[in-house]
Amino acid sequence: MLHRHIPPPGAAVRDGFPGSRKTSRIRKKLGHARDRGEADGGNCLADEFILETHGLTKEFAGFFAVRDVALKVRRGSIHALIGPNGAGKTTCFNLLTKFLKPSAGRITYKGQDITAMPPADVARLGLVRSFQISAVFPHLTALENVRVALQRQHGNSFDFWRSKSVLDRYNARALELLDDVGLSEFANTPAVEMPYGRKRALEIATTIALDPEMMLLDEPMAGMGHEDIDKIAALIKRISAKYTILMVEHNLSVVANLSDIITVLTRGQVLAEGHYADLSKDERVKEAYLGAGHA
Amino acid sequence: MSALTDDTLPITPRAMRDEMVAFALMAVLLAVVPLTGIYPFFVMQALCFALLACAFNLLVGYGGLLSFGHAMFLGTAGYVSAHALKVWALPPELGIIIGTAAACGLAVITGYISIRRQGIYFSMITLALSQLLYFIYLQAPFTHGEDGIQGVPQGHLFGVFDLSKPTVLYYVVLAGFLAGFLLIYRTINSPFGEVLKSIRENEPRAISLGYKTDQYKLLAFILSGTLAGFAGSLKVFVAQNASLTDVHWSMSGEIVLMTLVGGLGTIFGPVVGAFIIIAMQQYLAGYGQWVTVIQGVIFVACVLTFRRGIIGEIARLLRRSL
Ligand SMILES: Nc1ncnc2c1ncn2[C@@H]1O[C@H](COP(=O)(O)OP(=O)(O)O)[C@@H](O)[C@H]1O
Numbered sequence: 291m292l293h294r295h296i297p298p299p300g301a302a303v304r305d306g307f308p309g310s311r312k313t314s315r316i317r318k319k320l321g322h323a324r325d326r327g328e329a330d331g332g333n334c335l336a337d338e339f340i341l342e343t344h345g346l347t348k349e350f351a352g353f354f355a356v357r358d359v360a361l362k363v364r365r366g367s368i369h370a371l372i373g374p375n376g377a378g379k380t381t382c383f384n385l386l387t388k389f390l391k392p393s394a395g396r397i398t399y400k401g402q403d404i405t406a407m408p409p410a411d412v413a414r415l416g417l418v419r420s421f422q423i424s425a426v427f428p429h430l431t432a433l434e435n436v437r438v439a440l441q442r443q444h445g446n447s448f449d450f451w452r453s454k455s456v457l458d459r460y461n462a463r464a465l466e467l468l469d470d471v472g473l474s475e476f477a478n479t480p481a482v483e484m485p486y487g488r489k490r491a492l493e494i495a496t497t498i499a500l501d502p503e504m505m506l507l508d509e510p511m512a513g514m515g516h517e518d519i520d521k522i523a524a525l526i527k528r529i530s531a532k533y534t535i536l537m538v539e540h541n542l543s544v545v546a547n548l549s550d551i552i553t554v555l556t557r558g559q560v561l562a563e564g565h566y567a568d569l570s571k572d573e574r575v576k577e578a579y580l581g582a583g584h585a
Numbered sequence: 586m587s588a589l590t591d592d593t594l595p596i597t598p599r600a601m602r603d604e605m606v607a608f609a610l611m612a613v614l615l616a617v618v619p620l621t622g623i624y625p626f627f628v629m630q631a632l633c634f635a636l637l638a639c640a641f642n643l644l645v646g647y648g649g650l651l652s653f654g655h656a657m658f659l660g661t662a663g664y665v666s667a668h669a670l671k672v673w674a675l676p677p678e679l680g681i682i683i684g685t686a687a688a689c690g691l692a693v694i695t696g697y698i699s700i701r702r703q704g705i706y707f708s709m710i711t712l713a714l715s716q717l718l719y720f721i722y723l724q725a726p727f728t729h730g731e732d733g734i735q736g737v738p739q740g741h742l743f744g745v746f747d748l749s750k751p752t753v754l755y756y757v758v759l760a761g762f763l764a765g766f767l768l769i770y771r772t773i774n775s776p777f778g779e780v781l782k783s784i785r786e787n788e789p790r791a792i793s794l795g796y797k798t799d800q801y802k803l804l805a806f807i808l809s810g811t812l813a814g815f816a817g818s819l820k821v822f823v824a825q826n827a828s829l830t831d832v833h834w835s836m837s838g839e840i841v842l843m844t845l846v847g848g849l850g851t852i853f854g855p856v857v858g859a860f861i862i863i864a865m866q867q868y869l870a871g872y873g874q875w876v877t878v879i880q881g882v883i884f885v886a887c888v889l890t891f892r893r894g895i896i897g898e899i900a901r902l903l904r905r906s907l
């Protein structure tokens with residue numbers, strides 16, 4: 291996975307240098323909050339950072355998959371989490387979305403401590419994840435996949451005596467969402483019959499249907515061809531105008547191109563954090579990557 | 586969006602049309618049975634088991650929860666109905682309601698205990714709970730242990746329909762079966778059914794969309810247990826008794842068998858499966874203990890040759906949902 295070379299800063303990056311336009315947009319948006327935040331600390335930080343962890347740790351029978359991770363995700367940013375295989379990225383996601391219980395540490399989302407919250411409740415707060423292995427409902431059509439998400443917010447999901455034709459009222463919105471990710475033609479195709487790249491797009495459409503505030507994407511482009519990668523990257527870029535995104539991704543040119551800030555994880559710990567341009571010069575990061583890439 | 590014209594819109598209406606046609610066909614076929622000279626007792630018995638298998642299928646085929654203890658609902662409703670009819674001398678409609686309600690209550694309790702377990706652990710807990718009930722019913726005085734409750738009076742339904750007349754009883758059982766079948770069909774095709782299917786397909790994803798999946802699974806369990814109980818209450822009028830065989834683990838196994846032979850997760854499969862298994866027991870009765878062996882061989886053959894069950898394979902050949 292990781293033997294792809296790290297492109298030199300500014301080179302071979304599709305549209306613009308990492309984070310340039312994007313970061314300035316966020317700076318503009320958050321400028322005041324940040325200045326004040328730095329001046330008097332306290333509350334403003336909760337506004338600036340949508341998600342924070344303190345000393346986040348996960349131990350599996352003596353093995354620390356995640357150790358003492360302090361992560362701060364800025365509202366409105368695309369934050370990338372990278373690192374060699376087994377670094378603990380997926381485990382981190384599982385902790386953040388409460389699919390795993392942390393062994394130690396605290397997670398704060400929008401200023402609220404969610405460390406002890408069940409996963410469905412976290413999702414209801416607008417912190418929604420995708421999975422490393424494509425997560426669609428295989429025998430439902432693309433339309434039905436999206437509808438399942440729309441249905442949750444609008445209630446009547448326990449109505450067993452009602453015909454499911456009451457769900458038809460979500461069709462228009464569902465089609466809109468599918469159209470948005472270029473899946474109109476697949477509306478009536480069972481997800482299992484869709485090409486891999488399209489499934490990932492469907493997953494994103496389903497997530498957007500919940501109108502979350504923050505999306506966690508675990509390797510959204512793994513196993514995709516060039517064309518699909520470009521499409522999904524463009525899609526992520528586009529939706530990032532509305533949502534905060536934390537993503538794990540191995541394709542470094544994508545990471546370079548999309549993310550505002552990058553956290554490098556190795557052996558469960560944060561190795562470095564910063565902009566792509568700086569990290570690609572960092573000896574420790576290179577070493578971690580080369581070491582793992584050739585192992 | 587523009588690419589979507591009306592004729593490409595949902596496959597579902599077509600599937601629903603197929604299923605409606607099949608349902609009408611089934612209802613008509615069953616309605617003419619008394620005119621054909623087929624032994625109605627056999628068909629009534631099969632109808633009760635068909636409803637039981639359909640209720641079971643709702644849980645495992647659509648909710649992905651394999652219960653190995655479904656006989657406890659059949660048996661409990663049977664005992665309670667039989668007791669209400671014979672000892673309390675209640676009218677049939679009340680007997681059915683009380684028996685079904687008892688199964689519902691049992692489903693609430695057992696569901697609450699078992700639903701959080703995953704996979705094989707869920708199956709094991711349901712089996713353990715049903716065994717516990719078996720031993721209770723073996724000892725409890727009102728069930729009369731090994732003898733069971735015999736000679737249950739059939740009475741007049743709503744004070745009008747004389748259930749001791751085979752033809753009247755037949756149509757009452759048929760009406761009960763069709764009502765239960767339609768309720769299950771509706772449940773599968775309801776907003777709730779959509780969520781249930783998505784949980785079966787990918788539970789972590791359903792959770793990540795904000796669904797508290799335990800609650801949906803519990804409701805499916807309660808619906809399934811209640812309808813299985815309804816089948817048990819109806820069966821009391823057909824067999825005029827309630828006995829330990831209905832709560833025995835081998836009955837739970839038979840329910841699994843019927844559903845698998847007919848087609849797990851298909852709408853009509855459990856009905857076909859129930860008729861096949863009941864017919865086999867009826868016509869092979871002369872072979873005594875060999876029935877079990879023959880049943881086992883047929884089961885193995887089924888699993889090896891058509892894994893989707895009879896209706897599952899037919900549906901696949903016709904590219905239809907049945
Ligand atoms: N449920 C688990 N039990 C034991 N070890 C686990 C479990 N989940 C993950 N791990 C271990 O934690 C480490 C980090 O895994 P993961 O988070 O999947 O890495 P990444 O996503 O960065 O490739 C790996 O060494 C993995 O074997």
Ligand SMILES: [Mg+2]
Pocket residue numbers: 379380381422
């Ligand atoms: Mg991973």
